[in-house]
Amino acid sequence: MNPLRAEFDSIIAEYRGSLPARIERLDALLAAGDIGALARELHTLAGSAGTFGLPQLGAAARAAGDLLARDPGGAQRGELERLLGALRHEACKP
């Protein structure tokens, strides 16, 4: 295999491998009510997922981030949890 292709594949695998920890961090931030840090994490995920060939995960992160921006007080907690659930589902896809 082309060594460069192998390097890119290894970075993509590393990214995918990092997803469970990223989702755990999102859950922990939500549980702690740290909305600012949660919004930043979602923004980072929204920006990176599409680059690594996971556009639906990126879209779910973006939707959750947009909701937080519109509703920083967390009045729509149920909707946020639904979006985080969708995000979790996308992240767990093989």
Added chain:
Amino acid sequence: MAAEEKRVYMLTSKGNAELTGASTSLSAADLKLLVMVDGEATVEKIAGQTKNQLSAEAVATMLRELAKKGYIADPDGTAAINVGDFFKEADLGLSSLEQKGFFVRIARRPEPRPKAEPGAKPVEKKKPVVLVVEDDPQLAKMLRTYLKMEDFEVRVAATREEINKALREPPRPDLVLLDVVLPDIDGFDVLAKLRSHEAMKSVPVIMATAKATREAVLEGLRRGADGYVTKPYDMPILMSAVKTVLGIA
């Protein structure tokens, strides 16, 4: 007059073209003022640069005239001047971001190399240095690999401390690819600091943003960004923006 002294003006594309073009229709005094605006400056700062040869009031009057002619603009839109050029540029930027994923405001041309004397040792070609400011570790790694593949030398930073360290390290970066949302500092603040730093103010900066909004483009233009790329990255598009800004496209 106090509010007038604090008014910020910035060079428009027309003003930039006037400064970089081979000929000019402006007077020497007006050209000198354009040079002093140098991206973005207040009336007060420019008056100070004239070493009291011109009062703030006189500078304000001359800048208003330059703004009416479209060479500079008042980004906040609070002056009774023509700011159409600036906002038009922001709209063009947004449209470019939506259509092709990047907006480049200027393309800096590298200085022409002097012709080598016959028999002289060939000059070693220096790889352009790109500072990637990105807090997602895997994304930073991906950018590093891609840029290295395109024959750039790459430095990566994610935090305020790492950014400062990477900027101090010689040689000075030829380009900064700057994420907007960072863990302990805002990318726009980094841009503002770069633009106010004597040695760094001319380093081209491309902002990387997941938010392609008119407000974000206006903010970047006001603070002196040279280009925008949207996330998620499309690597060929990113490389195209990088090379265009460096004038090597």
